[in-house]
Amino acid sequence: MKKLIALVLAAGFSTAALAAPETYVIDDSHTFARFSYTHLGFSTQESRFDKTKGKITIDRAAKTGSTEITIDTKSVNTGNDTFNSHIKGADFFDVEKFPTITFKSTKFNFSGDSLASVDGNLTIKGITKPVNLKVTSFKCQPHPMAKKDACGANATATIKRSEFNAGKYAPNVSDDVTLTMSVEAIKE
Template identity: 80%
Template sequence: MKKLIALALAAGFASAAFAAPETYVLDNSHSFSRFAYSHFGYSTQESRFDSTTGKITIDRAAKTGSADITIDAKSVNTGSALFNSHLQGEDFFDTAKYPTITFKSTKFTFAGDTLASVDGNLTIKGITKPVSLKVTSFKCMPHPMAKKDACGANATTTIKRTEFNAGKYAPHVSDDVTLTFAVEAIKE
C-alpha cells in the first residue's frame, strides 16, 4: 500500500512538473509583424515592421498562456525609405511620440491541443483597444538549430486605423487594416 501511495504521489508531481508554464523569447530574426490595406481600391499594399520582440508563456497542459509583444514602429518597412518616413509621421504612427506598438494578451483559447485564438490589448499611438487574434498555425517542438524547445505561430486580425488616430486619407485608403503576426520563439 505504501508503495502504491508513493507511486501515485510521484506520478502527481511528475505531471505537475509537465504542466508547468514555459516561457519563450521571440526570435527577432524570424518574428515579423505585417500590415495590409487597400490603396484607393487599386491594390492591397503589404508592409512590415523589421523589429518585433517579446515573450510568450504557455502551459499547454492547462491550456493557458500569455503574450507580451513590442513592435518598434520606427522599423516600418514598406520597401521605400520615403514612404517609411511618411508613415512615421504624425498622420500615421507618429514615432517621435509613440516609438512602439504593443500587444498584451488577456486570454489564450485552445481547440483541443491547438492554440486557436489570443485575445488582448493592442496599443498604437497611445490608444489601447481590445483585439482577438485568430491563430492560423501553431507548433511547438525541439528547434533543430538552437537545440532548445521552440514554438511558432501565425495569427491575424483586422483593425480600423481611424480608431487609433491614424486615419489620414480614409476611406480612400482603407480604414480596415489586416494585421498578421508570424512569430517564432525559443524556450528560456
C-alpha cells in the same frame, strides 16, 4: 498501502511537472509584424516592421498562456524610403511620440490541443483596444539549429486604423487594416 500512496503521489508530482509553464523569447530575426490595407481600391499594400521583441509563456497541458510583444514603430518598412518617412509622421504612426506598438494578451483560447486564438490589448499611438488574434498555425518542437525547444505561430486580426488616431485619407485608403504576426520564439 504505503506503496500505493507513494505511487499516487509520485504520479501526481510527475503530472504537475508536465503542466509547468514554459517561457519562450521572441527571435527577432524570424518574427515580423505585417499590415495590409487597400489603396484607393486599386491594390492591397503590404508593409512590415523589422524589429519586434517579447516573450511567450505557455502551458500546453493546462491550455493557458500569455504573451507580450513590442514592435519598434521606427522599423516600419514599406519598401520605399519616401513612404517610410511619410508613414512615420504624425498622421500615421507618429514614431517620435509613440516609438512602440504593444500587444499584451489577456487569454489564450484552445480548440482541443491546438491554440486557436489569443485575446489581448493592442496599443497604437497611446490608444488601447481589445483585439482577437486568430491563430492560423502553431507548432512547438526542438529547434534543429538552436538545439533548444522552440514555438512558432502565425496569427491575424483586422482593426480600424481610425480607432487608433491614424485614419487619414479613409475611406479612400481603407480604414480596415489586416495585421499579421509571424512569430518564432526560443525557450529560455
